[in-house]
Amino acid sequence: MLKIANLSKSFGTHKVIKNVSLTVGSEIRVVLGLNGCGKSTMLKIVAGILASDNGKILIDKRDVTALPPEDRHVGYVPQQASLFKHLSVRENIRYCLRNGRGAEADIDQLVEMLKIENVLDKKPEALSGGFQSRVSLARTLASQPHVMLMDEPLSDLDLAIKEKLIPEFRKVLKKLGIPVLYVTHDLSEAQLLGDRFSCMIEGVLSDADSAEKAFGLIRESISDYDLHGPAQHQLRN
Amino acid sequence: MLKIANLSKSFGTHKVIKNVSLTVGSEIRVVLGLNGCGKSTMLKIVAGILASDNGKILIDKRDVTALPPEDRHVGYVPQQASLFKHLSVRENIRYCLRNGRGAEADIDQLVEMLKIENVLDKKPEALSGGFQSRVSLARTLASQPHVMLMDEPLSDLDLAIKEKLIPEFRKVLKKLGIPVLYVTHDLSEAQLLGDRFSCMIEGVLSDADSAEKAFGLIRESISDYDLHGPAQHQLRN
Amino acid sequence: MDGSLMNKIMNKDLITILFTPLLFLLIIYPIVALLTNLEVPGVRETLMDGLFWDSVKNTLLAALVAASLCVILSIGFGYCHLFMRNSLLYKAANLMNDLPIALPHTVAGLALLLAFGRTNFGFAGPTGLAFTMIAVVLAMFFVSYPLAARAVASGVDQMDLESIAVARTLGDTPTKAFLRIALPALREALFSGFVLSFARSLSEFAAVIMFGGNVPGSTQVLASYVFTKVEEGEVAMAVTASGFCIFLSLILVVLVGQGRRRRA
Amino acid sequence: MDGSLMNKIMNKDLITILFTPLLFLLIIYPIVALLTNLEVPGVRETLMDGLFWDSVKNTLLAALVAASLCVILSIGFGYCHLFMRNSLLYKAANLMNDLPIALPHTVAGLALLLAFGRTNFGFAGPTGLAFTMIAVVLAMFFVSYPLAARAVASGVDQMDLESIAVARTLGDTPTKAFLRIALPALREALFSGFVLSFARSLSEFAAVIMFGGNVPGSTQVLASYVFTKVEEGEVAMAVTASGFCIFLSLILVVLVGQGRRRRA
Amino acid sequence: EPVKLNLYVAAGLKKAMDVVVEKFIKENGVETYPNYGPSGGLYTQIIKGQPCDIYFSADWDLIEKLEQKEMLAQKKKFLKDFIVLVVSKTGENKVRSLNDLTKDGIVLSIADPRAPVGRYAEKGLQNSGLFDTIVAKGNIKAKPSTVNQLAILVQKDQVDAGLIFQSVANMYGLPPIDSMGTDLTGEIVFGIGVIKGGNEALANKFMEFAVQNVAEFVSYGWQPYE
Numbered sequence A, B: 001m002l003k004i005a006n007l008s009k010s011f012g013t014h015k016v017i018k019n020v021s022l023t024v025g026s027e028i029r030v031v032l033g034l035n036g037c038g039k040s041t042m043l044k045i046v047a048g049i050l051a052s053d054n055g056k057i058l059i060d061k062r063d064v065t066a067l068p069p070e071d072r073h074v075g076y077v078p079q080q081a082s083l084f085k086h087l088s089v090r091e092n093i094r095y096c097l098r099n100g101r102g103a104e105a106d107i108d109q110l111v112e113m114l115k116i117e118n119v120l121d122k123k124p125e126a127l128s129g130g131f132q133s134r135v136s137l138a139r140t141l142a143s144q145p146h147v148m149l150m151d152e153p154l155s156d157l158d159l160a161i162k163e164k165l166i167p168e169f170r171k172v173l174k175k176l177g178i179p180v181l182y183v184t185h186d187l188s189e190a191q192l193l194g195d196r197f198s199c200m201i202e203g204v205l206s207d208a209d210s211a212e213k214a215f216g217l218i219r220e221s222i223s224d225y226d227l228h229g230p231a232q233h234q235l236r237n
Numbered sequence C, D: 001m002d003g004s005l006m007n008k009i010m011n012k013d014l015i016t017i018l019f020t021p022l023l024f025l026l027i028i029y030p031i032v033a034l035l036t037n038l039e040v041p042g043v044r045e046t047l048m049d050g051l052f053w054d055s056v057k058n059t060l061l062a063a064l065v066a067a068s069l070c071v072i073l074s075i076g077f078g079y080c081h082l083f084m085r086n087s088l089l090y091k092a093a094n095l096m097n098d099l100p101i102a103l104p105h106t107v108a109g110l111a112l113l114l115a116f117g118r119t120n121f122g123f124a125g126p127t128g129l130a131f132t133m134i135a136v137v138l139a140m141f142f143v144s145y146p147l148a149a150r151a152v153a154s155g156v157d158q159m160d161l162e163s164i165a166v167a168r169t170l171g172d173t174p175t176k177a178f179l180r181i182a183l184p185a186l187r188e189a190l191f192s193g194f195v196l197s198f199a200r201s202l203s204e205f206a207a208v209i210m211f212g213g214n215v216p217g218s219t220q221v222l223a224s225y226v227f228t229k230v231e232e233g234e235v236a237m238a239v240t241a242s243g244f245c246i247f248l249s250l251i252l253v254v255l256v257g258q259g260r261r262r263r264a
Numbered sequence E: 001e002p003v004k005l006n007l008y009v010a011a012g013l014k015k016a017m018d019v020v021v022e023k024f025i026k027e028n029g030v031e032t033y034p035n036y037g038p039s040g041g042l043y044t045q046i047i048k049g050q051p052c053d054i055y056f057s058a059d060w061d062l063i064e065k066l067e068q069k070e071m072l073a074q075k076k077k078f079l080k081d082f083i084v085l086v087v088s089k090t091g092e093n094k095v096r097s098l099n100d101l102t103k104d105g106i107v108l109s110i111a112d113p114r115a116p117v118g119r120y121a122e123k124g125l126q127n128s129g130l131f132d133t134i135v136a137k138g139n140i141k142a143k144p145s146t147v148n149q150l151a152i153l154v155q156k157d158q159v160d161a162g163l164i165f166q167s168v169a170n171m172y173g174l175p176p177i178d179s180m181g182t183d184l185t186g187e188i189v190f191g192i193g194v195i196k197g198g199n200e201a202l203a204n205k206f207m208e209f210a211v212q213n214v215a216e217f218v219s220y221g222w223q224p225y226e
């Protein structure tokens, strides 16, 4: 179980995450939010890549707030697959083994489930976008993380390919039964993937009963923007 | 009117555009295609940024095949807005005036239509993604191009913002009454924007009666990919 | 990755065993060892030497002009790097770029003397270009240019090419697009090239003395002042003048850094 | 923008008026003027001089070691540049980085001598580290390191930071992530730093002579060979030896270029 | 055309020459430009055609080389110098005379034999029969290219002993503890060359003036050549 309590984070004077609390059980929790609302920042704090200003993070009741990323046993899947370019697909997926994580047998099973047997010896740059996403997911799952953090892993893909990948990913993730925190700005992706939903609006996280409701809240929040240009707090900096 | 005839282009041994012909009248022609199928390459050839190996390009009956981009009077809107970072929004939009193109009055009207009055004095980096896209469109339209070439100008935006922008963009483009060649991989964007449709599959362009039909053709073309991994010709290089 | 947890927690391993001690031992310690050899009389004597201040003036002037020239030429190289990657001119320029770095400096000075001395450039004056401030500038330029060219080339590699394509469709010729769009984007790289070639110019002596001569008050620069003081046995004055070179270079780095911060 | 229409049509303006003539006049012409001074007897005499070949051997050895040391230290600097941008150590290192470039070379040699000579390093031998091949390497390193550090820093600026974040979550400490993921991504930058600092090392003589001692057959390198030949008035031999430096540097550039192409 | 005199001077002579030049300007009202550099570097500038009217070299051989190239209108032996032995703080107790240089564990520096000072020192050691022993014991640890670098090594206590010109020892404040006679080293001569095709009359005048004012040079440790 992942428990986030009262998380806050500013960059300089810009408050990006505002007192966020969230509990994710063995489910896929999708957080919907616009560009720049703070989704990635939240995930990076949970992963330990960024330090928060306030708040606590508990994974399976263990307080990991002060631990570096390598001691948190979380899986992090970034937006661009960010595969290790100089390694083959096989070496990418087996990377965690070097640090004594994961198990060979599990990895074989993952490879099969994600249908990447045929590309194991290729370099990442020779892969299509869809396959890069699969390899990225496999690389992270191979390390047997206690929590999955996924930062729009499909948003660079074509709709047609996305349509095929989403059910696959859902199947794989559900099989593991660990908490998954999945952020996206795509409604249909949220609908197809998620068990439970939240929306993030300018650093504030709120629960929603469904993906549609979450999206509705977001849509409301931008009506101002559309009429009068970006308000100060919506500016990127 | 834009007329493309028998266009081909290879990078090294990799054939990217295969004998493409297309005529676009005063309409919005949307070309749907997957990542890496050659959409951007085609637009760049029409814009004069890349040279084709074969084929002809006619704009309003003028053969522009051998002309450099600055003599073609085409408007090019790239995927990332690629605004001029060191210039204000106002200076970005008025850029064409420096080269004796466009008219002040038209520019004022464009600014109003695209609702960017409030951000004219800002630097591009201070704008949200949606506003960057609007400014990018305004900058190009200001030069009174004879043809518009648009390379997924909305694909980096959130769905909620896209939803608002598409009808706006359509209104502005239709008002100009010039040929618009618009490439995207997003079905709903195509549906909302296009007058006529084509699909591009591995460098081959075919007409389709509707956006759905174009998307269907593309979906069929990737079934193989999904089952057996990427075939050689689908690899990125 | 500013202010990240990554930083706070585990910085100490690779650095402490590798970089910190080596940096201190090999770069900072020698400079400190040198500066501890500064003696009050030597410093005073140097600061009261009119020729010293002449050479400071000459150095500043020549190094600033040389560094500017480096930047201008490296802008040209950047243009080739951007638009003409496949041309023969570019390939030749790219290969030639680094040669001045490898040429021993005495001989670099000799090369310039042969090229611009009065045998070939007699029309320009009784000594050709040699033994003038122009010669000093050219000698500094010759040894510093490769640094600026490298800096600009790596700046071009990081640039957004689409914005240049857009400028072209808005009516810009390549030259206009380069000057209006690429150049502002290269600002950082140009600064970096300027700083490096300025610093390198400060230190050059062998090429400067061979081509520019070492006429006190006229073409003497700090580096040749240092040489002369060593010849005269005035080591403390030589060290003082060298310390001054470091000081000038630090000032430039700080000034440029501040200018950059203000703009950002 | 390879093979683009942009290239084919309008290359000729900015270049022809600015870059090409300047490059030829200021960089290539002097080198050519120098090489026309090669004379058969001078070349023959040089090539038959055993001490010349000793100095070639020493130069190659020392420059390769020095350039490697530059690369190693600049890797450390790259680590700081990546993970510790806000630390005091990094800021100091960044400021200090370029100082050796600005220090006149004779005095750079003096600095090293004072630092590692027998007064402070007497335990290492009767002359401290001075007058050994180690001294030659350190002198070359001292003047070349800033170039490597700059190259690596700009490589780090172009790197994909997310892949390092992923490696961390897969169990890597910062050191491991740096060595396994960042370093391979920096390959190009490291090569570039290596080539530059190797070339710079070839040309250094003042610091090398002062600290390395210039004993023929033992610590004499090409650049100091050149200097002594100039002092002797043997210009043709000096030019031959310099031509050899250029040759060595070109070979390195071409070798590295080929290695890079093969991998790609 | 204002009359100008281009002077190329071995940098070691600078202190005395500055005084002489100033006097000369005062008395004759002639623009005089002394260019100070290493003797060999100046020689190279001259043979590569740079305008020089008069050349003061620390190495008589270079003057003769110019004569062979038929570039000289006049030459004159100007100053005499001597090779002396200087020691550093550490060396004081180990080395008291030239003969001590053959002892074990002496750190000696002589200049590169292709610089004049190195050539004379080597010759002197050979003629006094010490050289082979010194080499056999490996006592020569550094061969700097210029006499000043050598003086710095001694001054900064990086070596025990060095063989340098008396004039340089004087300028660096290093008291000689032993010296080599002309019988051992041969004549050590600083020469003057008047270059053909320059302002020969004025150059001759300056040459005479320098000879008259040789006392300035004597005060820095040279002896006049007669």
Ligand SMILES: Nc1ncnc2c1ncn2[C@@H]1O[C@H](COP(=O)(O)OP(=O)(O)OP(=O)(O)O)[C@@H](O)[C@H]1O
Pocket: A011, A016, A033, A034, A035, A036, A037, A038, A039, A040, A041, A042, A185, A235, A236, A237, C001, C002
């Ligand atoms: N290192 C940083 N320094 C300063 N500001 C930052 C930094 N990283 C992010 N920000 C700002 O914080 C805000 C939230 O950024 P974040 O990347 O978390 O948004 P996001 O929701 O992931 O957006 P996207 O959908 O574009 O990925 C943005 O305004 C961004 O400009």
Ligand SMILES: Nc1ncnc2c1ncn2[C@@H]1O[C@H](COP(=O)(O)OP(=O)(O)OP(=O)(O)O)[C@@H](O)[C@H]1O
Pocket: B011, B016, B033, B034, B035, B036, B037, B038, B039, B040, B041, B042, B185, B235, B236, B237, D001, D002
């Ligand atoms: N300069 C280049 N050199 C070599 N290959 C290239 C070059 N530019 C594009 N390609 C290749 O040509 C193919 C088509 O690229 P293009 O950018 O036109 O695709 P696209 O349809 O625009 O894709 P996307 O949706 O990702 O923008 C790809 O396989 C790409 O790798």
Ligand SMILES: [Mg+2]
Pocket: A039, A040, A041, A151
């Ligand atoms: Mg994000």
Ligand SMILES: [Mg+2]
Pocket: B039, B040, B041, B079, B151
């Ligand atoms: Mg594209």
